[in-house]
Amino acid sequence: GENVEQHPSTLSVQEGDSAVIKCTYSDSASNYFPWYKQELGKGPQLIIDIRSNVGEKKDQRIAVTLNKTAKHFSLHITETQPEDSAVYFCAASIPHFNKFYFGSGTKLNVKP
């Protein structure tokens, strides 16, 4: 089955700096790559996603890039703010029953 690896496991940045989280996947059939943010005591919430026919997608301070050849995708957060502090999960989905395979998570700490 699909295997998703995520790095780093923890990331600490100063407010205003950029943060980058990287994921790799193994199954070339994967065609959808969402990123979820989980705040303390809450369930994960989708923040951005990208499909396999697109190389990059941006939404304000958040961007995701996808390299299908290398089978890796990354989350970029610019101008980080304390409220960006959370655990972030990447996932890859193969086109069958919408099954997601999640990375192990990155705990992002933005220091004021």
Next chain:
Amino acid sequence: DVKVTQSSRYLVKRTGEKVFLECVQDMDHENMFWYRQDPGLGLRLIYFSYDVKMKEKGDIPEGYSVSREKKERFSLILESASTNQTSMYLCASSLQISSYEQYFGPGTRLTVT
């Protein structure tokens, strides 16, 4: 807004007890999922359902079963709880097979003693 609710936020059970975790979604979604979340392991799929009375095993189904008698409700059952089932359990739903976004509930923190 899509709402996925889970019956309990915190649950403490004894080894050997039968445990029911309930999940309800209010947006008429076809697909529903149960995950467990453990530190350093991310979210792992236990079971999912793509229609009423239909179920499929995920990646870690051992020790669990599920029930989906109504479209909006998906139950996770631990037939005989064990300490290694202490975890955070997350329910999710999505609209259709071809629709991608999964909406998550707040989670149930289960402790088995």
